[in-house]
Amino acid sequence: MIEAKNLTKEYHVDGQRFKAVDNVSFEVDKGDIFAIIGLSGAGKSTLVRLLNRLEEPDEGNVFIDGVDIMSLREKELLEIRKRIAFIFQNFNLFNQYSVLENVMYPLNLTNKKVDKKKVAREVLDYVGLISKEKAFPKELSGGQRQRVAIARALVTRPEIILSDEATSALDPESTRIITDLYKRARDDFETTTIMITHQMEVAKDTSNKIAVMEKGRIIESNDTVELFRSPKSKLAQSFVKKAAPSNIIDVSSFKGVVKRLSYTKLTVNTPVLNDTIKKFDVNINLIEGNINNISNDQVGYMIVEFTGEDAEIFKALQFLKEHNVEISEVL
Numbered sequence: 001m002i003e004a005k006n007l008t009k010e011y012h013v014d015g016q017r018f019k020a021v022d023n024v025s026f027e028v029d030k031g032d033i034f035a036i037i038g039l040s041g042a043g044k045s046t047l048v049r050l051l052n053r054l055e056e057p058d059e060g061n062v063f064i065d066g067v068d069i070m071s072l073r074e075k076e077l078l079e080i081r082k083r084i085a086f087i088f089q090n091f092n093l094f095n096q097y098s099v100l101e102n103v104m105y106p107l108n109l110t111n112k113k114v115d116k117k118k119v120a121r122e123v124l125d126y127v128g129l130i131s132k133e134k135a136f137p138k139e140l141s142g143g144q145r146q147r148v149a150i151a152r153a154l155v156t157r158p159e160i161i162l163s164d165e166a167t168s169a170l171d172p173e174s175t176r177i178i179t180d181l182y183k184r185a186r187d188d189f190e191t192t193t194i195m196i197t198h199q200m201e202v203a204k205d206t207s208n209k210i211a212v213m214e215k216g217r218i219i220e221s222n223d224t225v226e227l228f229r230s231p232k233s234k235l236a237q238s239f240v241k242k243a244a245p246s247n248i249i250d251v252s253s254f255k256g257v258v259k260r261l262s263y264t265k266l267t268v269n270t271p272v273l274n275d276t277i278k279k280f281d282v283n284i285n286l287i288e289g290n291i292n293n294i295s296n297d298q299v300g301y302m303i304v305e306f307t308g309e310d311a312e313i314f315k316a317l318q319f320l321k322e323h324n325v326e327i328s329e330v331l
């Protein structure tokens with residue numbers, strides 16, 4: 001439904017050119033919640049602004065339902081933008097307007113003959129903030145402001161939501177309310193969401209696909225379950241670790257061979273480690289383990305130490321690989 005192809009955006013800073021977005025491509029299907037995660041300055045906001053041409057890319061294309069939006073004229077672009085809602089990093093709420101007026105605002109820009117107040121109040125109810133309809137943004141908490149921004153995005157029933165999540169982390173309860181909202185919007189209205197987030201927790205609980213961005217590039221992207229099961233890059237591993245905290249392991253303090261084993265539901269419930277010990281002359285010492293529930297899947301990893309003869313350890317690792325256990329180094 002949304003396809004970004006080789007998107008590049010350069011900025012000129014102090015006479016130097018640098019690529020804030022560097023040759024980025026990805027595909028998002030209808031109903032996907034696609035999370036883009038990365039550190040500050042990675043280029044996330046810039047990338048998402050390119051998707052609806054709030055900024056023009058230097059290179060690349062964006063296709064929405066097969067239509068190359070770079071080829072569109074002003075009027076056609078405005079038409080397509082009506083199908084897309086944008087939630088800004090700082091929410092961009094109007095401080096002089098009440099919550100209700102903020103949510104009604106996009107409806108004032110359409111010619112649709114609807115009872116704007118009624119529709120806006122329904123959406124405020126949907127995000128659980130009807131009691132705040134008369135309040136002003138400065139009277140709200142960060143999480144509440146974010147919900148107003150989501151309500152304002154949903155009020156036009158967009159097909160696509162582009163959300164640039166606020167930098168400051170919310171408390172767990174507000175985070176849960178907001179992640180639930182995105183999922184409900186997908187289930188109730190089949191919205192497709194591209195969300196930028198700094199919190200892997202949010203990506204884990206919401207998205208079905210994740211892209212990890214670093215220095216303008218997507219360095220890794222995968223189904224959420226897969227990314228959690230087996231993060232490849234150091235950055236992805238550190239994000240996964242943050243969402244599923246674990247101790248830092250000093251591999252050199254172990255005598256044996258320390259490996260990270262990743263497994264899915266398939267292998268969580270099979271005694272593959274036991275079989276390995278029985279079959280080969282090795283000992284396995286569990287250093288750390290974690291199982292995460294993502295969507296309806298369980299993914300997990302274990303960090304284990306193998307001791308024994310090198311040849312036996314080698315065979316044991318081979319055996320595990322043959323039984324769908326992914327083996328990687330502990331970084």
Ligand SMILES: Nc1ncnc2c1ncn2[C@@H]1O[C@H](COP(=O)(O)OP(=O)(O)OP(=O)(O)O)[C@@H](O)[C@H]1O
Pocket residue numbers: 011012013020038039040041042043044045046047089167
């Ligand atoms: N208009 C601009 N002119 C020059 N440089 C810019 C401009 N906008 C962004 N940048 C630079 O591009 C890089 C990427 O910025 P961007 O805002 O996309 O990062 P981000 O990943 O959204 O970061 P954050 O997580 O802090 O929101 C940064 O180094 C930033 O300073």
Ligand SMILES: [Mg+2]
Pocket residue numbers: 044045046089164
């Ligand atoms: Mg940003």
